[in-house]
Amino acid sequence: MRKLTFAVAVLASLGGAAFATSASAAPGAPMGVTAPETTSTVRMDRMERRMMHRHMERKMMRRHMERKMMRRDMNRRMMNRM
Numbered sequence: 001m002r003k004l005t006f007a008v009a010v011l012a013s014l015g016g017a018a019f020a021t022s023a024s025a026a027p028g029a030p031m032g033v034t035a036p037e038t039t040s041t042v043r044m045d046r047m048e049r050r051m052m053h054r055h056m057e058r059k060m061m062r063r064h065m066e067r068k069m070m071r072r073d074m075n076r077r078m079m080n081r082m
Contacts, residue, residue, distance in 0.1 A: 006041050013038060013039055
């Protein structure tokens, strides 16, 4: 997850720097002062981790309930056949 976030941040900053320098006619920041110095990895704090954990719990519970209802429906259909 951290690697993906870091990769997205690097690509966004490089893309933003290229877009800003190529699109404007006014002189911008020199090309040597771009992304590598400005981007850094940031650890997930407790609240962010908790939010992610709760999201995954809700996702798993939703899937569990969907499967449970499908199984229940199939069992009812099988019982009605007999």
